[in-house]
Amino acid sequence: MTKEVIMPKLGETMEEGYIVKWTKNEGDYIKKGEVLFEVMSDKTNFEIESLHNGYLRKILYPPSENAIPVTTVIAYITDKPDEDVKEKSQTIEKETKEITGEIISTESTVIKEPIKDERIKASPVARRLAEEMGIPLSIIHGTGEEGRIEKKDVLAYSETLKSQEKNQQYEVIPWTPFRKIIAEKLTFSKQNIPHYYLSSRFLMDNVTKEKEKKSKEKKITYTDFLIFWTAKTIKDFPLLNASIVNNQIRLYKTIDIGLAIGIEDGLIVPVIRDAENKTIEEISSLREGIINKARDKTLSHEDMGEARFIVSNLGMFGVKNFSAIISPPGVAIMAVGAIEKEPVVKDGNIAVAETMWVTLSLDHRIIDGTYGGKFLQTLKKRFESLKF
Amino acid sequence: MREITYRQALNEALKEEIERDQTVFLAGEDIAIYGGAYGVTADLWHKYGDDRIKDTPISESAIIGIGIGAAMTGMRPVVEIMYIDFISLGLEQISNQAAKIRYMFGGKSRMPLTIRTEGGAGRSLGAHHSQSLEAWLLHVPGLKVVMPATPYDAKGLLKTSIRDDNPVVFIEHKMLYNTKGPVPEEEYTIPLGAADVKKEGKDVTIITYSRMLIFSLEAAKILEKEGINAEVIDLRTLSPLDMDTITKSIKKTNKVIIVEEDTKTSGTGAELGMKIMEECFDHLDAPVKRIAGADVPMPKSSVLEKLAIPQVDDIVRGAKGIIL
Numbered sequence: 001m002t003k004e005v006i007m008p009k010l011g012e013t014m015e016e017g018y019i020v021k022w023t024k025n026e027g028d029y030i031k032k033g034e035v036l037f038e039v040m041s042d043k044t045n046f047e048i049e050s051l052h053n054g055y056l057r058k059i060l061y062p063p064s065e066n067a068i069p070v071t072t073v074i075a076y077i078t079d080k081p082d083e084d085v086k087e088k089s090q091t092i093e094k095e096t097k098e099i100t101g102e103i104i105s106t107e108s109t110v111i112k113e114p115i116k117d118e119r120i121k122a123s124p125v126a127r128r129l130a131e132e133m134g135i136p137l138s139i140i141h142g143t144g145e146e147g148r149i150e151k152k153d154v155l156a157y158s159e160t161l162k163s164q165e166k167n168q169q170y171e172v173i174p175w176t177p178f179r180k181i182i183a184e185k186l187t188f189s190k191q192n193i194p195h196y197y198l199s200s201r202f203l204m205d206n207v208t209k210e211k212e213k214k215s216k217e218k219k220i221t222y223t224d225f226l227i228f229w230t231a232k233t234i235k236d237f238p239l240l241n242a243s244i245v246n247n248q249i250r251l252y253k254t255i256d257i258g259l260a261i262g263i264e265d266g267l268i269v270p271v272i273r274d275a276e277n278k279t280i281e282e283i284s285s286l287r288e289g290i291i292n293k294a295r296d297k298t299l300s301h302e303d304m305g306e307a308r309f310i311v312s313n314l315g316m317f318g319v320k321n322f323s324a325i326i327s328p329p330g331v332a333i334m335a336v337g338a339i340e341k342e343p344v345v346k347d348g349n350i351a352v353a354e355t356m357w358v359t360l361s362l363d364h365r366i367i368d369g370t371y372g373g374k375f376l377q378t379l380k381k382r383f384e385s386l387k388f
Numbered sequence: 389m390r391e392i393t394y395r396q397a398l399n400e401a402l403k404e405e406i407e408r409d410q411t412v413f414l415a416g417e418d419i420a421i422y423g424g425a426y427g428v429t430a431d432l433w434h435k436y437g438d439d440r441i442k443d444t445p446i447s448e449s450a451i452i453g454i455g456i457g458a459a460m461t462g463m464r465p466v467v468e469i470m471y472i473d474f475i476s477l478g479l480e481q482i483s484n485q486a487a488k489i490r491y492m493f494g495g496k497s498r499m500p501l502t503i504r505t506e507g508g509a510g511r512s513l514g515a516h517h518s519q520s521l522e523a524w525l526l527h528v529p530g531l532k533v534v535m536p537a538t539p540y541d542a543k544g545l546l547k548t549s550i551r552d553d554n555p556v557v558f559i560e561h562k563m564l565y566n567t568k569g570p571v572p573e574e575e576y577t578i579p580l581g582a583a584d585v586k587k588e589g590k591d592v593t594i595i596t597y598s599r600m601l602i603f604s605l606e607a608a609k610i611l612e613k614e615g616i617n618a619e620v621i622d623l624r625t626l627s628p629l630d631m632d633t634i635t636k637s638i639k640k641t642n643k644v645i646i647v648e649e650d651t652k653t654s655g656t657g658a659e660l661g662m663k664i665m666e667e668c669f670d671h672l673d674a675p676v677k678r679i680a681g682a683d684v685p686m687p688k689s690s691v692l693e694k695l696a697i698p699q700v701d702d703i704v705r706g707a708k709g710i711i712l
Contacts, residue, residue: 123642123672123673123674124669124670124671124672124673125642125670125671125672125673126673128670144673144674145674148674150673150674151642151673152673
């Protein structure tokens with residue numbers, strides 16, 4: 001019997017994934033529960049275990065930089081090593097999509113299918129060569145009979161590319177799958193989410209004192225304070241802990257705060273789960289843990305999750321304030337600037353105080369200005385006073 | 389090396405095999421006293437006499453029957469069908485007896501029978517004396533089909549065919565008998581099932597056999613002047629077929645033209661093209677092209693006869709079309 005291995009859907013918003021590696025070769029026997037392949041999606045790698053016992057008969061997609069839509073059949077497992085693989089037709093794949101349609105946005109199918117169906121005339125050897133060279137057939141001009149793309153057309157195109165590369169003033173660097181995921185997500189966000197921004201200046205006097213006091217025992221950072229108070233305040237403003245998936249507004253029972261961390265070749269957002277029920281010391285330990293893991297690239301699926309509310313801090317670079325892009329399916333992100341001494345008016349007098357600018361980016365589809373404003377006001381009050 | 393004709397090369401092969409093996413004998417219409425319609429068996433009767441060289445009545449059925457019976461009982465007969473057009477009269481015995489006996493008797497009987505015949509157009513002999521019927525024979529499992537194009541191949545392959553313990557249909561071409569080519573004086577044989585790359589090239593593979601090889605090589609020369617470097621493969625034996633040589637060439641050139649004299653529909657090229665599609669699909673850069681005989685009875689008029697079979701120009705045009 002032939003069993004299909006599909007590109008798994010590892011998160012609510014995952015539309016496609018990249019195969020990083022196969023841990024078994026064609027013909028190998030694999031037990032249910034053994035790791036079969038590795039997938040990259042939402043900026044991290046996941047090891048995927050086999051759901052079946054059997055022989056890995058056919059790998060349809062080797063590791064590559066091409067994105068594969070979720071539920072696409074990527075390999076076949078059979079009971080016997082010499083069994084014929086009964087490849088299922090596209091229609092079955094479509095049915096699967098419909099069955100699981102609840103969690104898959106219809107957008108991708110609508111946009112992608114017409115392109116897939118359009119078959120470009122190319123000779124078998126040209127088709128193979130173009131694939132090997134990574135040149136899409138759609139950009140090659142065919143000079144064969146009835147415009148068929150032949151081997152010489154592929155070679156000519158690759159020659160043109162080479163000579164262009166020699167003359168041009170720039171170098172083309174690979175657009176990695178990791179960066180493509182970031183690009184897709186952020187482009188989607190800016191194109192589809194009506195952002196608006198609310199800024200507020202937080203006075204840091206009390207927090208600084210408390211931080212110094214607490215840090216005698218264990219080093220606590222401003223970020224820890226911010227996460228702690230933000231989580232506590234979100235409890236009273238549940239819309240900030242929402243997500244929009246498939247035209248549903250989902251309110252979550254736990255408050256998981258994402259922390260944007262810049263790494264070597266991009267950005268990742270590990271999550272501090274259930275933050276509203278944790279002490280500031282606990283939050284601090286968790287934060288240290290995920291930052292270390294992020295630098296060592298050892299973050300697990302558990303560490304990643306789907307963040308709703310994200311905190312992004314660029315204060316360490318002296319950035320005074322900035323506006324962040326909302327990371328879907330979340331609806332809010334908080335951009336935090338540097339702590340600086342500024343002149344402030346206190347009791348009618350100008351004084352010097354430590355300040356920190358905070359800018360919220362909110363999704364106007366579900367959060368209005370009054371709601372967001374109240375949240376920011378409350379957060380500011382609590383954070384500055386360290387009191388509810 | 390000395391040069392002799394295709395006819396002389398065949399004559400030498402027969403002579404050498406008659407002397408080499410006491411069980412070899414020839415039978416056919418007018419092959420003894422007259423020396424054969426195209427003179428292939430000239431002088432053999434004078435030299436070896438009635439025991440070895442036998443004239444037969446005008447009965448193709450009888451000729452094949454004699455061959456099968458003799459082959460089953462220990463002889464190594466070489467029988468001649470004067471024109472392949474007449475082979476239909478012996479086809480029952482060829483396809484149902486010669487081709488199957490060894491298999492149906494579980495290998496207990498051998499069938500070392502060689503059926504020499506000749507085919508092809510070019511002498512304005514009309515629809516009954518000009519056909520290329522190799523595809524009929526290719527359709528019968530158990531038969532080997534050999535179609536040499538040069539004197540060297542004709543001699544080497546005929547000797548191997550005679551020594552083969554299976555039935556071989558050895559098809560000569562009436563327009564090749566007077567062609568000359570180098571043939572060594574010393575003994576040699578050529579294995580069945582080995583194609584020969586007669587000209588190496590890189591732009592297109594021309595697969596052909598028998599007289600069309602001569603046309604294809606001429607076409608290749610013309611193409612060379614126009615910057616197209618054709619590789620010309622002479623199949624030499626259609627069954628067994630040398631797919632290795634074909635595949636190797638297609639991997640290099642990615643383009644294929646099959647040149648055959650037989651009529652196009654269900655012809656040799658149809659089978660070849662399909663095999664290529666099955667085995668070399670990923671290496672093809674254009675559809676396999678056939679240049680074949682027209683689907684008509686061969687006209688008597690020499691002008692029309694030329695139009696009914698591929699000419700050098702057709703091959704040149706075909707190659708240019710596929711190279712574009």
